[in-house]
Amino acid sequence: MASENHHGPAWGRRLAIGLPYGWLVLFFLLPFLIVLRISLSEPQLAQPPYTPLTEWVDDNNLDVHINLGNYALLGEDELYQDAFFNSVRVAFISSLVCLLIGYPMAYVIAASPPRRRNILLMLVILPFWTSFLIRVYAWIGIIKTNGLLNELLLSLGLITEPLHILYTPLAVYLGVVYSYLPFMVLPLYANLARMDPTLLEAAADLGARPIKAFLRITLPLSIPGILAGTMLVFIPAVGEFVIPDLLGGPDSLMVGRMMWTEFFSNKDWPLASSLAIVLLGLLVVPFVALQRWQRRYEDSDE
Amino acid sequence: MSRGRIGLVSLVAFGYAFLYLPVILLVIFSFNDSKLVTVWGGFSTRWYAEMFQNESLLQAAWRSLQIASINATFAVILGTLAAHVMSRYRRFRGRNGLDLLLTAPLVMPDVIIGLALLLLFVNMEQIIGWPAGRGITTITLAHITFSLAYAAIVIRARMGQLDLSLEEAAMDLGARPFTVFVRITLPLLAPALVSAWLLSFTLSLDDLVIASFVSGPGSTTLPMWIYSSVRMGVSPQVNALATLMLALVTLGVLVAGVLMHKKNA
Numbered sequence: 001m002a003s004e005n006h007h008g009p010a011w012g013r014r015l016a017i018g019l020p021y022g023w024l025v026l027f028f029l030l031p032f033l034i035v036l037r038i039s040l041s042e043p044q045l046a047q048p049p050y051t052p053l054t055e056w057v058d059d060n061n062l063d064v065h066i067n068l069g070n071y072a073l074l075g076e077d078e079l080y081q082d083a084f085f086n087s088v089r090v091a092f093i094s095s096l097v098c099l100l101i102g103y104p105m106a107y108v109i110a111a112s113p114p115r116r117r118n119i120l121l122m123l124v125i126l127p128f129w130t131s132f133l134i135r136v137y138a139w140i141g142i143i144k145t146n147g148l149l150n151e152l153l154l155s156l157g158l159i160t161e162p163l164h165i166l167y168t169p170l171a172v173y174l175g176v177v178y179s180y181l182p183f184m185v186l187p188l189y190a191n192l193a194r195m196d197p198t199l200l201e202a203a204a205d206l207g208a209r210p211i212k213a214f215l216r217i218t219l220p221l222s223i224p225g226i227l228a229g230t231m232l233v234f235i236p237a238v239g240e241f242v243i244p245d246l247l248g249g250p251d252s253l254m255v256g257r258m259m260w261t262e263f264f265s266n267k268d269w270p271l272a273s274s275l276a277i278v279l280l281g282l283l284v285v286p287f288v289a290l291q292r293w294q295r296r297y298e299d300s301d302e
Numbered sequence: 303m304s305r306g307r308i309g310l311v312s313l314v315a316f317g318y319a320f321l322y323l324p325v326i327l328l329v330i331f332s333f334n335d336s337k338l339v340t341v342w343g344g345f346s347t348r349w350y351a352e353m354f355q356n357e358s359l360l361q362a363a364w365r366s367l368q369i370a371s372i373n374a375t376f377a378v379i380l381g382t383l384a385a386h387v388m389s390r391y392r393r394f395r396g397r398n399g400l401d402l403l404l405t406a407p408l409v410m411p412d413v414i415i416g417l418a419l420l421l422l423f424v425n426m427e428q429i430i431g432w433p434a435g436r437g438i439t440t441i442t443l444a445h446i447t448f449s450l451a452y453a454a455i456v457i458r459a460r461m462g463q464l465d466l467s468l469e470e471a472a473m474d475l476g477a478r479p480f481t482v483f484v485r486i487t488l489p490l491l492a493p494a495l496v497s498a499w500l501l502s503f504t505l506s507l508d509d510l511v512i513a514s515f516v517s518g519p520g521s522t523t524l525p526m527w528i529y530s531s532v533r534m535g536v537s538p539q540v541n542a543l544a545t546l547m548l549a550l551v552t553l554g555v556l557v558a559g560v561l562m563h564k565k566n567a
Contacts, residue, residue: 012479012480013391016383016386016387016391017387017391017394017396017400019380019383020380020381020383020384020387020400020404020450020454021396021399021400021403023380023446023447023450024400024403024404024407024447024450025403027419027422027443027444027446027447028403028406028407028415028418028447029403030422031418031419031421031422032418034418034421034422034425035414035417035418035421038421048424048428101313101316101317101320102317104310104313104314104317105313105314105317105318107310108310108311108314122555122559123318123321123322124321126551126552126555127321127322127325129500129504129551129552129555130325130504130544130547130548130551131507131508131525131528131544131547132508133508133510133525133528133529133532134328134528134540134543134544134547135324135325135328137528137532137540137544138324138325138327138328138544139324140532141327141328141331142323142324142327148327178320178321178324181317181320181321182321185317210306211306231409232408232409235409235410235411236409236410236411236412238411239410239411239412239413239414240411241411241412241413241511242510242511242529246532246533255413256411256412256413259413259414259417260413260511263417263515264514269421272417273417273421276413276414276417276418279411279414280414283409283410283411287406287409290405290409291401291402291405294405295401
């Protein structure tokens with residue numbers, strides 16, 4: 001068999017496929033099935049703190065208990081709906097703001113001469129290498145009531161009363177945009193850097209003004225990059241915990257934070273699981289979109 | 303410069319300022335003698351001294367460094383295999399499935415991964431008795447799971463750029479596939495392996511949410527320590543710690559960059 005000749009003995013090939021595959025199935029796929037199962041059980045005061053779904057009664061009868069109460073609660077209680085709605089809104093608006101800031105950055109990086117391009121790119125990636133938690137924490141010192149921003153604005157006479165930003169929704173937006181900006185810039189850069197410069201030259205030769213050439217050529221061609229960047233910001237931001245927890249007020253409802261509270265404070269594992277399942281369902285559509293885009297990108301690459 | 307260009311450049315400058323402002327302030331205030339974030343009380347390194355005497359902080363840091371390095375090593379091994387499989391085996395059953403499993407951890411919210419893995423570990427312990435309890439082992443297993451996806455991306459990107467004819471030439475000369483992989487592919491991949499290792503290392507060192515779910519008593523990691531000290535009120539020691547980590551990471555990235563530059567040149 002030709003392919004065997006090329007890729008080595010069958011066992012080597014099987015091992016190379018099987019190891020990462022097996023790992024991800026065991027530690028990534030299987031856990032979700034367990035989450036689904038536990039979202040259908042009830043909490044109880046025991047170890048583990050949830051009721052089993054199936055039970056053998058009299059040796060021959062298998063009792064199956066499926067509890068849809070958690071999902072019913074999520075459907076009825078406005079608190080949870082607000083949390084989902086708010087998470088999607090925060091993630092969506094933050095993605096748009098990231099796009100507005102990130103696009104010009106990616107554009108300028110892609111248009112720079114190679115040496116400067118590498119430095120600019122490095123500067124976008126570098127904050128990503130430092131603790132995310134600490135970077136979010138740094139914002140507290142800037143935006144709190146007696147923080148640096150207010151001190152500066154007060155001493156300049158621009159405001160007379162300190163601004164209340166920390167523990168408001170604005171602080172959450174700020175934190176999300178700040179933390180996820182590199183995830184927008186990098187795919188946009190990758191996309192813009194691959195663009196054929198002769199297209200723009202041709203447009204210029206034909207008399208198109210730069211702004212028109214940008215709107216008619218660069219922008220449409222960068223749509224895959226825009227979509228990828230938006231998804232890379234949007235999907236994790238919907239489930240964000242650290243940012244609303246540290247920067248948002250006690251009333252900043254987001255699903256990630258709610259799951260955390262249900263799990264750690266209320267010890268309601270089944271309810272936390274059903275929140276996770278609904279959140280997953282919500283993210284499937286944007287995820288499939290991202291996956292499709294990526295596959296097309298790789299196919300055109302290889 | 304045209305007006306449009308000035309506007310564009312200032313927008314970009316704003317973007318970079320936004321990314322770096324908090325980091326720079328953090329570094330400056332780590333040398334502040336005053337305990338207050340907004341008041342400059344003169345230059346001092348007292349927070350660094352206090353940090354190195356803080357037993358709970360040092361223990362958490364040591365624990366996190368151990369987890370991060372074991373995690374990075376396994377993530378690079380599994381990530382290399384995954385990248386090799388995805389870029390060299392054009393067709394095998396379940397290829398799309400593997401592709402999906404390699405992408406999903408990159409965007410999956412931490413709270414979901416954390417909860418899902420905790421439930422897995424609880425069930426595994428019930429059924430096969432391993433892992434017994436939760437602690438460093440479960441945190442490391444959890445970290446490998448998402449780090450391997452990042453490692454695979456970095457390594458796969460590099461594999462896509464490699465000259466296939468080198469591998470083919472070696473095979474035509476009769477080298478066995480394993481020998482080709484070890485003698486040709488791996489050395490060419492070295493820069494990507496280093497980046498992937500460093501990336502996996504920092505991802506692990508940075509994770510609060512997943513570790514919180516799958517940790518047990520007595521396995522407080524560095525991010526968990528930072529989180530609780532931030533929640534309890536600002537401690538300037540956190541600034542000092544952040545600055546130290548920043549310095550180490552920058553140094554690591556620079557050294558790796560220089561080495562890679564030499565290798566490519």
